[in-house]
Amino acid sequence: MSDESRPQPAQTPVAAVIPAAGRGVRLGPGAPKALRTLNGTPMLIHAVRALAASRHVSLVVVVAPPDGAAEVKSLLDAHALPDRTDFLVVPGGETRQESVRLGLDALPPEHGIVLVHDAARPLVPVDTVDAVIEAVRDGAPAVVPALPLADTVKEVEPAAVTGEPEPVVATPERARLRAVQTPQGFDRATLVRAHETVTGDVTDDASMVERLGQAVVAVPGHEEAFKVTRPLDLVLAEAVLARRRLNDGF
Numbered sequence: 001m002s003d004e005s006r007p008q009p010a011q012t013p014v015a016a017v018i019p020a021a022g023r024g025v026r027l028g029p030g031a032p033k034a035l036r037t038l039n040g041t042p043m044l045i046h047a048v049r050a051l052a053a054s055r056h057v058s059l060v061v062v063v064a065p066p067d068g069a070a071e072v073k074s075l076l077d078a079h080a081l082p083d084r085t086d087f088l089v090v091p092g093g094e095t096r097q098e099s100v101r102l103g104l105d106a107l108p109p110e111h112g113i114v115l116v117h118d119a120a121r122p123l124v125p126v127d128t129v130d131a132v133i134e135a136v137r138d139g140a141p142a143v144v145p146a147l148p149l150a151d152t153v154k155e156v157e158p159a160a161v162t163g164e165p166e167p168v169v170a171t172p173e174r175a176r177l178r179a180v181q182t183p184q185g186f187d188r189a190t191l192v193r194a195h196e197t198v199t200g201d202v203t204d205d206a207s208m209v210e211r212l213g214q215a216v217v218a219v220p221g222h223e224e225a226f227k228v229t230r231p232l233d234l235v236l237a238e239a240v241l242a243r244r245r246l247n248d249g250f
């Protein structure tokens with residue numbers, strides 16, 4: 001068993017890095033995605049509250065749009081957030097990978113467990129956050145929340161021009177596939193090493209740990225942890241918030 005796969009002491013502090021520096025091109029013209037509102041509250045604030053709802057998370061590092069750190073600081077000051085949680089804001093980079101690395105660079109030394117959570121997944125339930133933390137505490141160097149797929153997936157030869165027919169080359173066995181969400185949880189040393197070592201295009205942090213040859217495990221994700229990517233996702237997110245309000249009776 002490597003150093004990184006030993007169970008973590010129960011008191012190991014947990015920090016969350018929230019990359020929020022993306023433009024949201026697929027959502028269409030407007031403010032940077034994390035600053036757009038859902039039922040009147042910026043998506044980023046929903047995401048920060050979702051992570052700070054875990055009593056294990058003692059620090060949230062928000063990675064703001066490169067020229068938006070001051071605006072994000074003001075937003076955090078203007079919204080009610082738990083007292084037990086500290087907040088830091090740092091400017092982000094050109095890619096998600098770079099933004100996460102800038103967030104990691106800002107972490108104080110004591111946080112041995114790090115969650116990385118997309119600002120674009122504002123409605124993740126706290127039970128999902130806690131399940132990820134628990135699996136890291138139990139000794140997994142990297143943990144992803146994941147769901148089975150509803151659609152059949154095809155591998156294609158991508159067309160040079162969008163909209164042109166694409167030859168299908170394979171159909172992976174759906175029962176073995178999972179759609180991966182965030183927060184992804186890590187033993188901090190493992191995640192830092194992954195960001196120092198792995199180069200090239202990646203779409204999530206756990207795949208960087210896989211490239212180190214370290215184990216990554218999946219725990220059950222949640223439908224409400226979906227990523228707000230396209231305009232219809234905004235409609236779904238506001239509907240989820242409305243349903244929560246009804247269920248909470250206010």
Ligand SMILES: Nc1ccn([C@@H]2O[C@H](COP(=O)(O)OP(=O)(O)OP(=O)(O)O)[C@@H](O)[C@H]2O)c(=O)n1
Nearest residue numbers: 019020021022023024025026094095099119120
């Ligand atoms: N340079 C970047 C790019 C993305 N992100 C963050 O990474 C998360 C996942 O990215 P995605 O959903 O793709 O957001 P965008 O990059 O904003 O979307 P798009 O690709 O449509 O522009 C988001 O919270 C986004 O803000 C980031 O911090 N820095």
Ligand SMILES: C[C@](O)(CO)[C@H](O)COP(=O)(O)O
Nearest residue numbers: 096118180181182203204227
């Ligand atoms: C990290 C992620 O949310 C896991 O599903 C996803 O890969 C982010 O992709 P994006 O294209 O940066 O939204």
